[in-house]
Amino acid sequence: xxxxxxxxxxxxxxxxxxxxxxxxxxxxxxxxxxxxxxxxxxxxxxxxxxxxxxxxxxxxxxxxxxxxxxxxxxxxxxxxxxxxxxxxxxxxxxxxxxxxxxxxxxxxxxxxxxxx
Numbered sequence: 657x658x659x660x661x662x663x664x665x666x667x668x669x670x671x672x673x674x675x676x677x678x679x680x681x682x683x684x685x686x687x688x689x690x691x692x693x694x695x696x697x698x699x700x701x702x703x704x705x706x707x708x709x710x711x712x713x714x715x716x717x718x719x720x721x722x723x724x725x726x727x728x729x730x731x732x733x734x735x736x737x738x739x740x741x742x743x744x745x746x747x748x749x750x751x752x753x754x755x756x757x758x759x760x761x762x763x764x765x766x767x768x769x770x771x772x
Contacts, residue, residue, distance in 0.1 A: 717752040724755035728766040738769030 670688050677684055677691040677698075684694045722732035730738075739746065744765070746754075755762045 714748060717748040720752040720755055721748060724752075724759065724762055725766060727759075728763050730766060730770060735766060735769055738771075739765075742769055742771065744769065 673688065673691050673695060674686065677694050679685065680691075680694055684690050718732060721735065725732050725735045746765070751762075751765070754765065
């Protein structure tokens with residue numbers, strides 16, 4: 657029985673890895689062992705960064721809402737509490753978009769929230 661040399665399969669696996677590290681600096685782009693290491697780190701950083709991105713955007717939305725709320729004579733925490741009491745369920749992303757693109761409507765939202 658002839659032995660299996662894995663020529664095609666191994667080459668395909670290596671080429672797949674090297675294709676993903678295209679554009680890296682130095683030997684990282686053409687040395688397989690180094691490329692595997694770089695690729696694993698890239699995946700880890702990508703995973704973490706996807707979580708951080710959500711955190712950063714939420715922070716940005718809260719900052720924008722707070723700035724717009726203060727222009728309307730209240731604070732972020734009072735506004736969110738008022739919205740909860742009145743039963744308006746707008747998420748922070750939508751609230752920040754309203755605050756930026758339609759300040760008049762945001763003012764109405766603030767008035768409604770502060771009515772109680």
